[in-house]
Amino acid sequence: MLCVLADGTGRNIWILLRDKTGAEGQRIAWEDLGMGRDDAEFDLPVNSSYIERLQDLGVVVRSSSRWLNAISGRVSPEIERRVLEQDFVLGVQSVRRTRRPKIPQAPSARPVTNWKGLQSQYGPAFDQMAQTGIIPLHSLGFTGAGVRIAVLDNGFHYTEHPAFREKFRLIAERDFINGDNVVSDQSGQPVTGDETRSSQNLHGAQVLSLLAGYESDRFVIGVAPDAEYILAKTEENRTELPTEEDRWIAGLEWADSLGARVVNSSLGYNIWDDGSGYAPGDLD
Incomplete structure (x- = not known):
């Protein structure tokens, strides 16, 4: 029953x-x-x-x-x-809160001196990469090779995005909203409808491009262009309901089962459409 x-x-x-x-x-x-x-x-x-x-x-x-x-x-x-x-x-x-662990201090990378030359190499991505300290890591050879990264978001129209044509390494994809294995635009979806006429899969692709993007002809380089990627579609754009947290947990455990070592999830929830939600003290 x-x-x-x-x-x-x-x-x-x-x-x-x-x-x-x-x-x-x-x-x-x-x-x-x-x-x-x-x-x-x-x-x-x-x-x-x-x-x-x-x-x-x-x-x-x-x-x-x-x-x-x-x-x-x-x-x-x-x-x-x-x-x-x-x-x-x-x-x-409710899901139990845990304390944040102390983050160990990372070793210092050697200083980068040829910023002008690197600016032309990174193209439009230069400012954001310089601000986040990624360029010195790239100069040390850390570009994500051998690392499997999971991204949990609202979807990823990577098949139409030029930043994913050259190097993008996709291991698996799963749509936890509509129950299939496609995270890019589709029409006639049971929950999200006609995604070809909406922005359902836009935000996830934008986040993914910051990580995995690579266009040599436009000199665009992401944070980890040589990593492997697992894509989980867990966030529905049209509503904000507690079931999205359930999808998020399911996506996280699925990614872990596939060997993800790093997870990026540019999502956050506070007030649900039904009026329930979290107080500021719950969000730490």
Whole structure:
């Protein structure tokens, strides 16, 4: 049974689970969002029987997270009470905030002296690259080779963008909004409609061009033109709803499963279209 809440009384929650099942069938207790567990245990999937049991209770399951060992769902007050009575449920709450780690000081790059010559080499990208300190890194040979980068955004019309014709290395792409494997413009999409007549995939392509862009004839160079890229389309332009956070988590875990070592996500949420959201203190 999958119960659809139509009376407007439901709320979206994370349902935290008490355990996972190990590779050899053993029970692994899961507390404090997996604090102290190793990478292999974080990658164990959410128990599918728990998802089915929650659906039987009437939970509208939106997504699940193997890292959090939790299930995102929409519930009414009565269904939430029944969820908390289940022996496999640890509790319900919003996604937990964590403290930022201290960033180690990076070694100093050797100074760049030939700025005039580099200006012609980088073309229109020179100002932004100089301001962010990328040019000295390029002079040391750091152009992204051997690094797999995931970008989570609203879409990427990279097939029509000249900055991606020469060097762009695409590993995988996934549209978490419409449920297919194309992140560039399409017409007749079930959620985003005719993307050929909208800006649905514009922002992601702009961000991607800053990272992966390379046009030798126009002297345009991005931050990491030699890296490999994974593209996840998680943000719908027309609405701002909590389900976009679920897509974001799904996209992040998918990218990790493909070996992403760096993630760029130029997205942020505060006030949702339904009036809910976050206070300034929640955003750190």
